[in-house]
Amino acid sequence: MTQPLLSVKNLTIDYIGEEKDFRAVDNVSFDVAPGEVFGLAGESGCGKSTIAFAISRLHKPPALIRKDSQILLAGRDVLDLDPKALSAFRWREVAMVFQSAMNSLNPVLRIEDQFYDVLRTHKGMTKAQARERTAEMLRLVDIAPDRMRNYPHQFSGGMRQRIVIAICMALDPQLVVMDEPTTALDVVVQREILQRINELRKQFGFSVLFITHDLGLMVQFCDRIGIMLQGKLVEQNSAEAIYKVPQHEYTRKLWASFPSLHGGVLL
Ligand SMILES: Nc1ncnc2c1ncn2[C@@H]1O[C@H](COP(=O)(O)OP(=O)(O)OP(=O)(O)O)[C@@H](O)[C@H]1O
Ligand SMILES: [Mg+2]
DSSP, X not given: OOSOSEEEEEEEEEEOOSSOOEEEEEXXXXXXXXXXXXXXXXXXXXXXXXXXXXXXXXXXXXXXXXXXXXXXXXTEEGGGOOHHHHHHIIIIIEEEEETTXXXXXXXXXXXXXXXXXXXXXXXXXXXXXXXXXHHHHHHHTTOOGGGGGSOGGGSOHHHHHHHHHHHHHTTOOXXXXXXXXXXXXXXXXXXXXXXXXXXHHHXXXXXXXXXXXXXXXXXXXXXXXXXXXXXXXXXXXXXXXXXXXOOSHHHHHHHHHSOOTTTTOOO
């Protein structure tokens, strides 16, 4: 692999309990190359979101990242960032889209003002510059620029999700972390949004860490996939190999439990 953009090394995260601690992530290591889509799959509670939060430095107590864990982004350890560096890092370098992202828009602000907030804070743009950038970003996600004057409730769920993605892209992040980004949407809208993200990725070259319960979607959308079981990364390989020649027994079980909507042909 070329020099990875993201390199997670020996990541161990405990949730500190009153009586005993719970190891949610156990010595996990993986790399994501520039422009690559890496997927994390595994049953509910295996630690996927805990990893996503740690990479975005959004983890909070009782989560505790153990010593010797490293999260390197373009060679810099994300876990060592001080508060000032962290605020720049949070939008400009890593953007995060959650399942409930469409509800993260502020209901009382016009879309253009939500873009302006981000663009002024992180890029020092004037209102006119921000408006121009907003129009450009909305066009990228197939939303007519003149709708920037609207409020969030005037859009459908899928459109709101696309607006959140457009805001994330507005700062040209190097890495986009997506934790169940489209699970709340219907299947058609979900695929449209993922296709759009894929096109944007090809155009701008960012990497994606993609988490979903939908293994079929994951195989189609990801270059490589890591399979997690109870906090451990038990297998990682190309999407095709994970699907066609799964090595770990648990990966085979995951596939067996996943009802194929495509008559068994996913690729
Ligand atoms: N704030 C917390 N306090 C204590 N334990 C937690 C906390 N958040 C998560 N956990 C535990 O850590 C483990 C991993 O949780 P995580 O949310 O990372 O799972 P996940 O793989 O994202 O699951 P899902 O697919 O359901 O979203 C779970 O067993 C969960 O109960
Ligand atoms: Mg989760």
